[in-house]
Amino acid sequence: MHRTWLVIPLLLSAVCAFAGPPDREVDLSAEFGAFSGAFALYDSARGECVRYRPAECKVRTSPCSTFKIPNALIALDAGVASGPDFPLPWDGVKRAVEAWNRDQTLRSAFSASCVWYFQELARRVGLEPYARILPAIGYGNADVSGGLTRFWLESSLAISPDEQVEFLRRLGARQLPFSERSTETVLELMRLSEVGDVVLRGKTGTAGDSATGVNTMGWFVGILSRPSGDVSFATRITGGKDPSGRAARAITEAILAKLGFLPGARN
DSSP: OOOOOOOOOOOGGGTTOSSSSOOEEOOOHHHHTTOEEEEEEEETTTTEEEEESHHHHTOOBOOGGGGHHHHHHHHHHTTSSOSTTOEEOOOSOOOSSGGGSSOEEHHHHHHHTOHHHHHHHHHHHOHHHHHHHHHHTTOTTOOOTTOTTTTTSSSSOOBOHHHHHHHHHHHHTTOSSSOHHHHHHHHHHTEEEEETTEEEEEEEEEEEETTTTEEEEEEEEEEEEOTTOOEEEEEEEESSSOOOHHHHHHHHHHHHHHTTSSOSOOO
């Protein structure tokens, strides 16, 4: 599908510059433990932003596999992927993550963070659409100079926790310039658990060496859908022991429960 994209400058560093209560800084050092990092959250019901380490929330780093969210949106809108069950055959190359060594669909590749699948989608999309769309949606520095299949993998593309939150806020509010079908498909791909009428959607990301298993950074970003309004959030961790996306998710769920947004434990 051809779509006209209008690049509009976005004041993403001021993610919480909305009408409502002032921003709130919280001490989450107990939840982060030995990890360094940052946490940002926007509560649409209160128009309030909550942060741990606000200065760090403005620092950009590689999105790693959290980029699978916009990558899936772009591939779906371009018609490169037809839907959640769009298949791609495994190329037979044995990779360190066993779950990647099989045929994949968009759904399974999103869940397993299968790099080769999304690299193949990127090849089919082409670099020019990314160079055009990422600035239009205000995705971090929108820098794709690192190459078509690598720019989001510890390369040129970088985004801050604040910018992740604003991107996700707009996704949950259906304010991004993607089709309704693409948007709803990706929101469903992001669905992780449900407790009562609260739905947790998210995506992990991990930086490091998959061959050795040594991780250097973990992300968990997403949207908590509640009857009173969405909560968009981003957690990034470094340092400590094994700063992975899995660890970032566990920290995030503890934070969301502490702040009263997430009832109960992870399913």
